[in-house]
Amino acid sequence: MGIIKARKLVHEYIRRDEEGNVESIQTALDRVDLDVKAGEFIAILGHNGSGKSTLAKHINAILEPGEGSLWVDGYDVSDDANIWNVRQSAGMVFQNPDNQIIASVVEEDVGFGPENIGVPTDEIWQRVEDSLRAVGMLKYRTHSPNKLSGGQKQRVAIAGVMAMQPKCIVLDEPTAMLDPNGRKEVLKAVHKLNKEKGVTILLITHYMEEVVDADKVYVMDKGRVVMQGTPREIFSKVDELKSYRLDVPQITLLAHELRREGLAIPEGVLTRAELMEAIERICQSY
Amino acid sequence: MIRDITIGQYYPANSPVHRLDPRVKLLGTLIYIISLFVFKGFAAFVLAAIFLVAAIKISRVPFSYMVKGLKAIVVLMVITGLFNLFLTQGTPWVSFWVFTVTYEGAENAALMLIRLAFLIIGTSLMTLTTTPNQLTDGLEKSLHPLSKIGVPVHEIAMMMSIALRFIPILIEETDKIMKAQMARGADFESGNIFRKAKAMIPLLVPLFVSAFRRANDLAMAMEARCYNGGTGRTKMKPLCYKRQDYIAYAVLFLYLAAMIALRFVWTYLSALFGW
Numbered sequence: 325m326g327i328i329k330a331r332k333l334v335h336e337y338i339r340r341d342e343e344g345n346v347e348s349i350q351t352a353l354d355r356v357d358l359d360v361k362a363g364e365f366i367a368i369l370g371h372n373g374s375g376k377s378t379l380a381k382h383i384n385a386i387l388e389p390g391e392g393s394l395w396v397d398g399y400d401v402s403d404d405a406n407i408w409n410v411r412q413s414a415g416m417v418f419q420n421p422d423n424q425i426i427a428s429v430v431e432e433d434v435g436f437g438p439e440n441i442g443v444p445t446d447e448i449w450q451r452v453e454d455s456l457r458a459v460g461m462l463k464y465r466t467h468s469p470n471k472l473s474g475g476q477k478q479r480v481a482i483a484g485v486m487a488m489q490p491k492c493i494v495l496d497e498p499t500a501m502l503d504p505n506g507r508k509e510v511l512k513a514v515h516k517l518n519k520e521k522g523v524t525i526l527l528i529t530h531y532m533e534e535v536v537d538a539d540k541v542y543v544m545d546k547g548r549v550v551m552q553g554t555p556r557e558i559f560s561k562v563d564e565l566k567s568y569r570l571d572v573p574q575i576t577l578l579a580h581e582l583r584r585e586g587l588a589i590p591e592g593v594l595t596r597a598e599l600m601e602a603i604e605r606i607c608q609s610y
Numbered sequence: 611m612i613r614d615i616t617i618g619q620y621y622p623a624n625s626p627v628h629r630l631d632p633r634v635k636l637l638g639t640l641i642y643i644i645s646l647f648v649f650k651g652f653a654a655f656v657l658a659a660i661f662l663v664a665a666i667k668i669s670r671v672p673f674s675y676m677v678k679g680l681k682a683i684v685v686l687m688v689i690t691g692l693f694n695l696f697l698t699q700g701t702p703w704v705s706f707w708v709f710t711v712t713y714e715g716a717e718n719a720a721l722m723l724i725r726l727a728f729l730i731i732g733t734s735l736m737t738l739t740t741t742p743n744q745l746t747d748g749l750e751k752s753l754h755p756l757s758k759i760g761v762p763v764h765e766i767a768m769m770m771s772i773a774l775r776f777i778p779i780l781i782e783e784t785d786k787i788m789k790a791q792m793a794r795g796a797d798f799e800s801g802n803i804f805r806k807a808k809a810m811i812p813l814l815v816p817l818f819v820s821a822f823r824r825a826n827d828l829a830m831a832m833e834a835r836c837y838n839g840g841t842g843r844t845k846m847k848p849l850c851y852k853r854q855d856y857i858a859y860a861v862l863f864l865y866l867a868a869m870i871a872l873r874f875v876w877t878y879l880s881a882l883f884g885w
Contacts, residue, residue, distance in 0.1 A: 426828070
């Protein structure tokens with residue numbers, strides 16, 4: 325069994341008036357199926373309100389499934405007895421770097437998670453050092469988080485999750501509030517963790533460029549998973565993506581437009597090198 | 611400009627006082643304050659002064675930092691001094707118009723001023739040598755027995771440390787909102803105090819809304835990292851007494867014993883010489 329498995333997962337936000345009568349029901353997740361194998365890098369794409377953040381909160385047991393079932397690392401999320409196990413196996417990084425750093429010194433913040441799960445003092449120090457090194461923030465360990473840049477803060481947040489040694493990390497739009505440099509830093513750190521430590525990554529985003537290197541992409545719209553496949557498969561369907569109000573990476577879009585104008589360029593070009601190669605091949609054939 | 615405000619007034623240095631366990635410093639400050647108010651007599655104040663000066667010297671905090679703390683309460687000191695000076699009954703000393711200064715009044719005023727000054731300098735010595743985090747840790751640990759009777763000690767300490775973490779963020783946010791409102795013509799400077807207070811409303815409402823949103827996010831992030839209250843938690847930086855802390859405790863109790871001894875000697879001498 326994979327590390328995350330969802331079957332017909334449904335979640336509804338129910339708004340009630342003062343007497344407790346149901347005013348409106350908004351279905352945020354609609355029969356979602358998800359299978360993630362250990363060690364994979366999964367990207368979940370979707371427009372605002374597509375239910376991707378709601379899905380993330382289920383994986384960390386912050387929200388409970390309305391219907392259907394979800395297993396994280398073999399634990400059933402809807403069973404209250406499993407909450408702490410689930411949260412320990414699936415760490416979560418949120419969007420706003422300021423609102424998830426608890427302590428006023430970097431190393432103390434990274435130690436917060438291990439403290440909560442009762443790790444002995446000596447091991448906490450070891451874990452803090454390892455995690456900060458893994459995200460390249462070791463030399464900032466005694467700094468105040470207020471003096472760090474957005475990308476650095478977000479890397480500290482990732483280290484804080486790493487220190488709990490989860491099998492899987494869910495990142496809910498971790499780069500949405502960062503500048504391009506910060507975005508690169510954070511993504512580099514995440515990819516490194518995936519490759520070197522074998523941590524399963526679920527990256528939730530709406531930046532297409534961040535998806536290109538993923539093993540598998542899920543596209544969500546109105547609470548449903550509407551597309552899934554490798555990045556190449558997903559990005560070869562430019563028009564379908566557009567119907568979900570999503571863009572494709574600029575290179576892919578350029579390749580798509582060229583192809584539409586009659587050039588023999590394959591669908592699903594993801595990188596500049598691939599496009600150059602395709603164009604060179606066309607030039608040679610003339 | 612508004613961002614320059616520092617929280618707490620920690621003076622970073624590597625002195626024996628800085629390295630002391632925060633619990634020692636908390637108890638020390640408490641004992642010192644009590645000793646100031648319980649004991650009377652010239653000798654007691656000399657001893658208190660010696661103790662204070664020695665502590666400041668060892669802490670390597672410049673004396674000017676201590677005096678800064680005094681500036682804040684100068685008004686309070688003047689008022690206390692005047693009340694004591696003019697309103698104490700006793701043998702008249704100087705008298706002009708409706709005011710009469712008595713010998714007892716002058717003595718009381720002087721004593722009160724010395725007490726207040728020592729009090730402020732003593733407590734600022736603690737805040738200058740202890741980081742806010744150490745302080746909350748120390749409070750949590752020394753108040754821990756209270757949790758047996760249902761006082762949420764861990765939770766209070768956690769709230770304090772989170773507040774300390776978020777004060778600079780909220781100040782920055784205030785600054786941002788203020789600029790945004792000023793860009794749209796809000797006026798925070800002119801008018802009398804009531805008008806100024808009213809002008810703060812468009813500043814405070816968005817600030818509160820955003821603070822609540824942050825609190826909600828933070829609570830979620832803490833839960834996601836398995837925060838489950840104080841039970842079953844380990845500490846990354848546990849407080850444990852070292853040799854220097856025991857020495858400090860010894861010095862402290864020696865000081866207290868000397869004060870008590872002085873008190874008896876003073877009473878005896880006063881009786882003997884009829885002071």
